[in-house]
Amino acid sequence: MRKKLFSNHVNLDSFIPATEADKEYMVQMRPSSTFFKDGVKRLLKNKVATISLLIIILTTLLSIFLPMLWPYAYDQQMGVQPGKMVDASFNNLSPFEYGKTELARIADGERIFPHIFGTDSAGRDYFIRIVYGTRISLAVGFFASIIVLIIGMTIGSVAGYFGGKVDLIIMRIVDIIYSLPDMLMVILLASVLQIALKGLLEGTVLEKIGSNILSLFIVFAVLYWVSMSRLIRGQILSLREQEYILAARASGAKGRWIIRKHLIPNSISVVIISTALQIPNAIFTESYLSFLGLGVNAPMPSLGSLASDALNGITSYSYRLVIPAVVISLIVLSLNLLGDGLRDAFDPKLNG
Amino acid sequence: MSSKTLLYILKRIGLAILTIWVVITVTFFVMRAVPGGPFLSEKAISESAMKALEAKYGLDKPLLVQYGTYLKDIVTRLDFGPSIKQRGRMVMDIIGDGMKTSVKLGLIAAFFALTIGLVLGSIAALRRNKIIDKSIMVVTTAFVSMPSFIMGSLLLVIFAIKLAVLPANGSTTAGLILPVTTLALYPMAYITRLTRSSMLDVLGQDYIRTARAKGVSGPQIVFGHALKNAIIPVITYFGPMLAYIVTGSLVVEQIFAVPGIGRAFVNSITGRDYTLIMGTTIVLATLIVVMNLISDILYKVVDPRITLE
Numbered sequence: 113m114r115k116k117l118f119s120n121h122v123n124l125d126s127f128i129p130a131t132e133a134d135k136e137y138m139v140q141m142r143p144s145s146t147f148f149k150d151g152v153k154r155l156l157k158n159k160v161a162t163i164s165l166l167i168i169i170l171t172t173l174l175s176i177f178l179p180m181l182w183p184y185a186y187d188q189q190m191g192v193q194p195g196k197m198v199d200a201s202f203n204n205l206s207p208f209e210y211g212k213t214e215l216a217r218i219a220d221g222e223r224i225f226p227h228i229f230g231t232d233s234a235g236r237d238y239f240i241r242i243v244y245g246t247r248i249s250l251a252v253g254f255f256a257s258i259i260v261l262i263i264g265m266t267i268g269s270v271a272g273y274f275g276g277k278v279d280l281i282i283m284r285i286v287d288i289i290y291s292l293p294d295m296l297m298v299i300l301l302a303s304v305l306q307i308a309l310k311g312l313l314e315g316t317v318l319e320k321i322g323s324n325i326l327s328l329f330i331v332f333a334v335l336y337w338v339s340m341s342r343l344i345r346g347q348i349l350s351l352r353e354q355e356y357i358l359a360a361r362a363s364g365a366k367g368r369w370i371i372r373k374h375l376i377p378n379s380i381s382v383v384i385i386s387t388a389l390q391i392p393n394a395i396f397t398e399s400y401l402s403f404l405g406l407g408v409n410a411p412m413p414s415l416g417s418l419a420s421d422a423l424n425g426i427t428s429y430s431y432r433l434v435i436p437a438v439v440i441s442l443i444v445l446s447l448n449l450l451g452d453g454l455r456d457a458f459d460p461k462l463n464g
Numbered sequence: 465m466s467s468k469t470l471l472y473i474l475k476r477i478g479l480a481i482l483t484i485w486v487v488i489t490v491t492f493f494v495m496r497a498v499p500g501g502p503f504l505s506e507k508a509i510s511e512s513a514m515k516a517l518e519a520k521y522g523l524d525k526p527l528l529v530q531y532g533t534y535l536k537d538i539v540t541r542l543d544f545g546p547s548i549k550q551r552g553r554m555v556m557d558i559i560g561d562g563m564k565t566s567v568k569l570g571l572i573a574a575f576f577a578l579t580i581g582l583v584l585g586s587i588a589a590l591r592r593n594k595i596i597d598k599s600i601m602v603v604t605t606a607f608v609s610m611p612s613f614i615m616g617s618l619l620l621v622i623f624a625i626k627l628a629v630l631p632a633n634g635s636t637t638a639g640l641i642l643p644v645t646t647l648a649l650y651p652m653a654y655i656t657r658l659t660r661s662s663m664l665d666v667l668g669q670d671y672i673r674t675a676r677a678k679g680v681s682g683p684q685i686v687f688g689h690a691l692k693n694a695i696i697p698v699i700t701y702f703g704p705m706l707a708y709i710v711t712g713s714l715v716v717e718q719i720f721a722v723p724g725i726g727r728a729f730v731n732s733i734t735g736r737d738y739t740l741i742m743g744t745t746i747v748l749a750t751l752i753v754v755m756n757l758i759s760d761i762l763y764k765v766v767d768p769r770i771t772l773e
Contacts, residue, residue: 288483291483292486293487294749295707296745299729303733353678404718416613431620434618441609444609445606
């Protein structure tokens with residue numbers, strides 16, 4: 113069909129179906145990436161952080177599942193059998209040694225699971241105590257950080273949101289708590305709380321956790337929320353003034369949309385990173401207190417209390433100190449390196 | 465000094481005094497909240513003996529009156545009262561005795577941490593990304609993530625037990641080597657990293673290029689020109705370093721049996737010697753707060769470029 117000059121008629125030739133070659137052009141070569149996916153990719157590129165992550169996952173899984181499979185319990189004194197004399201040959205076994213009755217059973221052709229790290233002075237399998245201690249230390253670190261996160265987030269966002277006098281009063285309190293020497297206060301509170309709590313807890317569910325761990329949590333809740341709340345308040349104050357919030361508001365976005373789409377995604381990475389960095393801090397504090405004798409209640413082990421107990425027999429059984437020491441250092445180091453990696457991966461702004 | 469700086473210093477001193485007051489108050493009321501009171505763990509005491517004990521330590525008066533006298537005694541006479549467990553000794557005397565050893569220990573550790581840290585940090589910055597820089601960074605990372613009690617115990621195992629070259633007991637002069645090393649390693653590693661990053665920052669500045677253009681040698685640029693400015697961020701670390709040394713000395717003195725204030729503090733906790741716990745907490749806390757105050761003020765005064773909020 114010949115097209116007339118200046119005609120408004122559409123040219124039908126422009127509307128032929130697309131060929132296969134044309135369609136290929138429209139195929140999505142790579143799915144669009146989200147902020148989270150980008151971050152994970154950056155994190156996995158960082159070798160140090162990936163190895164740290166693997167170490168942490170491995171230790172966590174081992175500390176959860178090994179005690180279920182292990183033939184010995186952490187508080188089982190091997191030499192103590194009901195109705196029999198205490199068999200002292202089980203105390204202070206070296207790695208891969210057996211007690212008297214076990215040797216007799218082996219002579220009878222029975223297979224006995226070895227004590228990989230030997231036993232401690234009360235005849236308890238030391239390997240499972242290390243595993244259990246790792247579990248306790250990790251759990252304390254994790255829950256303490258969650259507590260700090262919740263309290264810090266609540267108070268920080270209240271201060272940032274309301275501003276004015278509320279903000280002023282909260283920030284003065286934060287200033288004072290911040291300048292308190294934290295370790296001394298932790299020791300003071302922990303030493304008093306564990307006595308005060310002992311009476312209160314009797315007969316309740318919480319008794320199983322033990323007064324010492326609970327007092328540790330309370331101490332964390334009272335003292336360590338300040339830096340988290342400072343951080344969140346700062347985030348809220350600075351984000352509130354950003355131009356893109358103003359732009360969103362100008363184009364008619366409501367409060368809930370702004371919070372969900374702008375405020376949370378932009379501040380969440382900072383919050384997660386500082387929570388992750390809080391965990392090694394909490395593990396360190398717990399082991400420090402355990403070392404001073406203010407940690408978990410016996411016979412429950414934690415890495416710090418195991419190290420502290422090992423000091424008594426250090427001349428002959430120094431490996432009993434070295435093992436928990438290596439485990440704590442490894443956990444704290446990998447958590448710190450992972451935290452740094454997370455910061456690099458999820459918060460390019462911080463790096464400058 | 466501008467009036468703005470003066471105002472900042474006054475504010476900072478006010479906050480420090482407030483903090484010390486909070487420490488004293490918290491310590492007092494927390495200790496009084498202990499169920500059963502300080503004489504609980506003693507063997508069964510008769511009613512009249514208990515009354516007499518309470519009267520002796522002033523525990524029969526109303527709480528606020530006790531608090532008032534306690535505060536007044538501390539502020540006016542530095543008097544923390546008598547120790548509950550160590551008969552006939554005043555808390556301040558016990559603290560004073562322990563302080564002599566602990567201060568010596570802490571000062572030597574701080575001195576080594578500072579000098580070695582500054583030198584290592586400068587070397588790392590000068591040889592950036594060379595093998596020596598990388599090895600310094602790896603070693604310091606390992607030291608920074610090792611808690612003091614682990615470090616102390618490992619040093620004890622290696623040098624005093626396996627190799628048997630150094631004494632494990634810290635009450636002699638030679639015995640101080642291991643505790644001092646334990647206390648110094650963490651701050652040393654931290655100062656090294658701090659110095660390296662601030663030195664790298666300074667080395668990129670114009671006046672360094674000018675000095676280079678004039679033909680000043682490498683080491684002289686670092687130690688003569690750059691160090692003066694690179695040291696400023698290190699000043700802010702003085703306060704935290706002291707806090708670390710104080711809390712570290714609690715366990716280090718325990719491990720190496722050093723007769724210092726840290727060991728007295730730990731023993732007072734396990735022995736429930738309440739007046740001694742209160743006294744030691746307050747003295748150590750005051751020390752840390754004052755040190756933080758000094759390093760904060762010094763930081764602002766030393767560098768006129770730093771703006772005050």
